[in-house]
Amino acid sequence: MIHSFLMIGQSNMAGRGNVADVEPIQNDHLLVLRNGRWQPFFTPVNPDRPFSGITLAESFADAYQKAHQTDVGLIPCADGGTRLAQWKKGGLLFDHAVFQARLAQRTSTIAGVLWHQGESDCTAEEAGIYGAELRQFYRDLMAELQLEDVPFLVGGLGDFLIEREPENRYFATVNRQLMEFAEQIPMAGFVSAVGLEGKTDHLHFTAKAQRSFGNRYFQVFRSLENKEKVFVEKKREDLLLKTEIDSL
Amino acid sequence: MIHSFLMIGQSNMAGRGNVADVEPIQNDHLLVLRNGRWQPFFTPVNPDRPFSGITLAESFADAYQKAHQTDVGLIPCADGGTRLAQWKKGGLLFDHAVFQARLAQRTSTIAGVLWHQGESDCTAEEAGIYGAELRQFYRDLMAELQLEDVPFLVGGLGDFLIEREPENRYFATVNRQLMEFAEQIPMAGFVSAVGLEGKTDHLHFTAKAQRSFGNRYFQVFRSLENKEKVFVEKKREDLLLKTEIDSL
DSSP, rough: EEEEEEEEHHHHHHHOOGGGGGGOOOOOTEEEETEEEEOOOSSSSSOSSOOOOOOHHHHHHHHHHHHOOOOOOOEOOOOOOGGGGGSSTTTTTHHHHHHHHHHTTTEEEEEEEEEOOOOOGOSSSTTGGEEEEEEHHHHHHHHHHTTSSOOOOEEEGGGGGGGGGTHHHHHHHHHHHHHHHHHHSEEEEEEOOOTOOOOOSSSBBOOHHHHHHHHHHHHHHHHHOTTTOOOOOOOOHHHHTTTTTOOO | EEEEEEEEEEEHHOOOGGGSSOOOOOOOOOOOOOEEEEEOOOOOOOOTTTTTOBBBHHHHHHHHHHHHHHEOOOOOOOOOTTTGGOOOOOOHHHHHHHHHHHHHHHHHHEEEEEEOOGGGGEEEEEEEEHHHHHHHHHHHHHHHOTTTSSSEEEEEOOOOGGGSSHHHHHHHHHHHHHHHHHHHSEEEEEEETTTTBBBBSSBBBBBHHHHHHHHHHHHHHHHHOTTTOOOOOOOOHHTTTTOOOGOO
16 A cells, blocks of 8 residues: 655755755655656655755655555656746646656555745746646646645745845745645645755755755645545555566 | 657666766767656666666767767666566556657657667566567557657677576577567667676676667667658757756
8 A cells, every 4th residue: 555645846846955964764665656666765756857865755755654654655746947837737747747646546546745836936927926827737737636635735935045036036925825825725735944944055955954844744734634535455566567686 | 859769678778887987978969858858968867776877878879969960868768677578558667658758759759769678587487478578569669659660779688697597598588589579670670788798796787888788779770770761840848938947
């Protein structure tokens, strides 16, 4: 029985924390999707760029696993630097994420969606319409995947953006709309990033901050999840044919 | 204009060469598919496992780029340890590869398919039927992607398998069927692995051997390619929305 989570958004969901800055998570029940199959968890979970690193999804999954005592799978689909407009239905990122989610659904049950995005929309043109665009994205994604019954978590943008131009002028606007989104959608939850440390680029969360952020995501998840939800056992079709040298 | 190549098979296509053992390839016209979008080439190209490394697809792509003077994209779908039976139509690996290829086709033209697989079929049950299964796989893949007009390259298994049980008893049988497959399919080509060095596991090609193997793949490609093939310019939908901080 695998409970899985879809990772979508931009670089801070993909993860840019320095791998050497934190202890690796040791948990034999964590998995990552590769080529449609579940593999033992390893870092980087979401290899969108050569500098991909620690993501909040790791500590989130670890906390979920300890609470639920089940195998937990991560479905990495986050892509660095992407604007919300790039996640529109019919685009490359949207279609890729939907397909990965469907592949994962053959052998797992999606228990939630992890979203972190918005830095690239901190512009005069985009910031004001972020909330409306996010609601449309949510509706489109739900139309494809029917996940209205599981938590959809959106994280706030980091305080440290105050040090960056032009993000310092718009990130409060985007944050407010992320919060409003969570108030309007029954199963959506907002995860505050207040106080979390940024790297020297004032754009990315540090590895330690990512660990904390993942735990915050899990606390909000706890407040939303339907504890009566029934997870149906799926066939592990990838395991049926697993060979001895599969790990080589 | 991007000419792309689908990478499928098991670990020696994914690449297990030690990254530190060879000079990195420096070529600004090489790309890798990530989340459906083209990114500047980086290693590991095919991150199926934490120990993924140098793959023959790198030097192949570099040689192709220098000969064709075009952008070259790699579509990584190889998965370590997999048997041919796991690549059957309707399975996770097949469906994943078809979808990745289709995503790539929105913004590129597939110019060839790179296959290396067979070590996991060096068994009493599988070795004898390898050729028949591979022909069926080829027919199924072509039915989905209509790539009969581009080279489909299959590489031989390494000599060093002679040092491994039970591979030593069956790899010659599999190699013979790979050659027969290439003789029977008009656009298929067999790439010999004779003389290429293995790692101490006697299972994987070294990084240097992967570089040589990629060049051999390109030589066979040259002998098969239709030099009159017209590549239609595709919309770079990923680039239209590219943002300034896309590389972060």
